[in-house]
Amino acid sequence: MVKTLAIETSCDDTSVWIVNFDGQIFTVDVLLAYSQIQDHQKYWGVVPEVASRLHFDKIIEVIKTIGFDLIKEVDFISVTVHPWLPGSLVVGKAAASLLTSYFTKPLVHVNHVYGHLFSLLLERNVSDIQFPLVVLTASGGHNDIYVVTNAECKMQNTEWIERKEFWWYTIAKIGYTLDDAAGECFDKVARMLGGPYPGWQRISEKALQWKPNSDVEFKRIFLSKEGFEFSFSWMKSQVSFLLKQLEKSWELRLEDWKLEIPEQLVCDIAYEFQEAVVEVMIKKLIRAGIAFDAKTLWLAGGVSCNDRLREYLQSYAKEKMPEVVVLRPMKKVYSMDNAAMIGLAGILEYTTP
Secondary structure (H helix, E strand, C coil), X not given: CEEEEEEECCCCEEEEEEEEXXXXXXXXXXXXXXXXXXXXXXXXXXXXXXXXXXXXXXXXXXXXXXXXXXXXXXXXXXXXXXXXXHHHHHHHHHHHHHHHHHHXXXXXXXXXXXXXXXXXXXXXXXXXXXXXXXXXXXXXXXXXXXXXXXXXXCCCCCCCCEEEEECCEEEXXXXXXXXXXXXXXXXXXXXXXXXXXXXXXXXXXXHCCCCCCCCCCCCCCCCCCCCCCECCHHHHHHHHHHHHHHHHHCCCEEECCEEECCHHHHHHHHHHHHHHHHHHHHHHHHHHHHHCCCCEEEEXXXXXXXXXXXXXXXXXXXXXXXXXXXXXXXCHHHHXXXXXXXXXXXXXXXXXX
């Protein structure tokens, strides 16, 4: 049995969890987190300086709640070191360094995206996963496609952006966003439509109330027929251009410097915007799945909680790759930023030969 205390402070959640691995299943003993969402809603998004100060205020409190007796039992400490907000990461790294010094434990640095990448293994028997595995990671800060293979299926000879040997897995990054990530785009469009942060929740809710509207149509930005790169900045620009075009015909009004938009128009734009983003993401993922003969497809990251994204993946995969297995996390919280995935990735890093 391997046990780690994991710390995740890369963005707006101060998360500390204890994760175990018995050679087959990753389990979670203790999970504690402080969410900053309400603190950032008044700013319409995450403010890095506010996030780092809140991490500083909460990290010791969260660690104390777990208790030093439980921390003494872990084999090592795992902590997120990149990528994301530098000031927030510093808080987690400082806390992890103090704990490793006090308890004389090894310290393992973890890539935040790798945590999302392997979060599907939480509370799942690792031997049940079929490879190759193709993963789309999507959140406010990243939008990437990875191919994961094990010892039984070798990585194909192809070009990749980065590659790493991880435990008995090989992971290769084959696609990424050239500008805004999908989550950031959802947040910005939700703000244009007068909604709160985080944006994907409001967009999803409003999209359910849409009605066919010929005035609301957005282009799907695929960039190329073969590549796996994304570009979402034009998506939010299309929404902005549309609002300017409709301002007169729909008699939109500026009140207190805020555009007052009819509720039905908000719903129609939310639906068409969500459809455009989801279609591009899933078709790119399926394209990668076919190219690498994937046995399993997986969505990871906060945006993967979007119900329409999962629904589209299920239906499109059934049409294009009927034999492929589409996995979901064992718990929805494992899709969000959390220390459990960091502990899992830390164990894989710690036990890599």
